[in-house]
Amino acid sequence: LVFGTAAMIDGLIDRIEEELGQEASLVATGGLAPEIIKNCKHEIDLCDNLLLYGLKLIYEKNITK
Numbered sequence: 001l002v003f004g005t006a007a008m009i010d011g012l013i014d015r016i017e018e019e020l021g022q023e024a025s026l027v028a029t030g031g032l033a034p035e036i037i038k039n040c041k042h043e044i045d046l047c048d049n050l051l052l053y054g055l056k057l058i059y060e061k062n063i064t065k
Helices: 002-020 033-037 050-063
Strands: none
Touching: 033 050
C-alpha cells in the first residue's frame, strides 16, 4: 500500500508539473506522510502541523477585526 500510494503521488506530481511547465513546491502532512514520502521519487517537504498553522492564521485574522 505504501509503495502504491508513493507511485500514485509521483505520477500525479509528474502530470501537474508537466501541465505547469515548471517544478512544484511539495508539502505532505498527515499521519502516514513520513512513511509515504520517503518512498517517493520527488523531494517532498513534511509539515506535521500544517492544519494547525492554517487554523492559527484564520484565528489571528478574525481576532484582530
